[in-house]
Amino acid sequence: MKDGQPNTAGAGRTDCAHCPLGKLDHFRRFDDDEQDYVEGFKTGELITETGATIIVDGAHNAHLYTLLSGWAFRYKIMEDGRRQILNYAVPGDLLGLQGSITGEMQHSVEALSPLTLCVFERDRVNELFSNHPDLAFDITWIAAREERILDEHLLSIGRRSAYERAAYLLAFLNRRGRLSGILTSKHNVIPITQQHVADTLGLSIVHTNKTLKKLKDRKLIAWGDGGCRVIDENQLAEIAGWEETEEKRRPFI
Amino acid sequence: MKDGQPNTAGAGRTDCAHCPLGKLDHFRRFDDDEQDYVEGFKTGELITETGATIIVDGAHNAHLYTLLSGWAFRYKIMEDGRRQILNYAVPGDLLGLQGSITGEMQHSVEALSPLTLCVFERDRVNELFSNHPDLAFDITWIAAREERILDEHLLSIGRRSAYERAAYLLAFLNRRGRLSGILTSKHNVIPITQQHVADTLGLSIVHTNKTLKKLKDRKLIAWGDGGCRVIDENQLAEIAGWEETEEKRRPFI
DNA sequence: CGCAACTTTGACCAGATTCAAAGTAAGTGG
């Protein structure tokens, strides 16, 4: 948990016309008008290292970000140090919306890998709602989707056994990674530690280890090379009793 | 879990100018323009009994509702019957947004008491985004708030002990009830059973009962009269280590 | 090489589940 300050990279800036996300089947394409607007809405790019804290719980001045590349996670910490990971972010995900809308962030975000983020000014979100109702709708779509994911996590933590939970989480992460383009048949390692898994599932690290061992023994996952490799996503989903909702082209900003 | 069909009440219709919610300090007031628009957006009112299912998991044609009076809850059920309650709804809350935005509901909603709901056409949400960016922003605000609540629930189920969880939930419900005007010093019963508490906290009903007993013994809550009466909300919040975020005037539709 | 972070394993303990059954309260039909 390095507490690195994000580096504001003066360096390159991807313009939206060449946004790598737009090329993927999974994402909706902008029309020219929208693209121009988003291009203007974007104020810069942020590059961070693994372990950097992008957003801090309690912040009032957080920016709004779209993750362009890398893995991150959202979490909350209690006063006595107990940590709960709420969700993970992959390319295309929006970070910091809560702060832009309600004024204050109530969770933190940390990088699991080097990240590239598009930076938007939170003060201009109102303007976006006025000028581009279609983009405003997309933002709401993204918020509704996050809510749906949290619903699923809640079901998982509340009602599934440790074994089912672990299977669900890894199927979920693998799927997200695949669709967002960050996992490929070559690079298919989800960069998490067992501590992350434990803090996501609400389990102790020891029990998490023993649970993951069972999945390894069944050759459904492999551990190492800095993370987890999912070997049989479908089998994992089946163990969890999780029906992956199929997703058409999703919007992003 | 009565599977009652919601009764479409041909009866009375509250016009927005006299909306009971607008009178409460907790809610933002509309300006005239917004009020007229929402008035037109509203297609009717729905009255249901306790136990009625308002929204069914998997529905594609769900309406969008604002809860005007009563208590309800959102939940998911696994194939084998395990149920997880995701959140509760009190007056001012929006129900069915997920369906309006992403096209399909992924959870159900059931009434805990007789309800009155404002009904909106889901097809006209796009129109609302185009014509009233301020109202669109409000909807997004509400979605972001729901997300924040789910984050808190996740922390609770994942990292708090049974005792802390129960304390958190009841403090949370009491607070929501108070602010929304549905709980008063006279009518202060939260209409839930211990089964609801169990399904919210991810506990068995037996252990839930034993846990609630401790809270009763400490005279922090009372059970009976069709639900739970919170006697000392602050003490409950303290047990849970929960800092209630203060909320200014919140929007509703 | 040696440290630091992470993973693995074993032994013991505790919180929570399951099973079983009885007590209570409210509602229904005779």
Add this chain to the structure above:
DNA sequence: CCACTTACTTTGAATCTGGTCAAAGTTGCG
């Protein structure tokens, strides 16, 4: 109005999942 049913609450006992404690093994890196 009472007997009966149904839904909900309460309690005890046995069991088990998952937590805690302790320590060793691994891996990557300066």
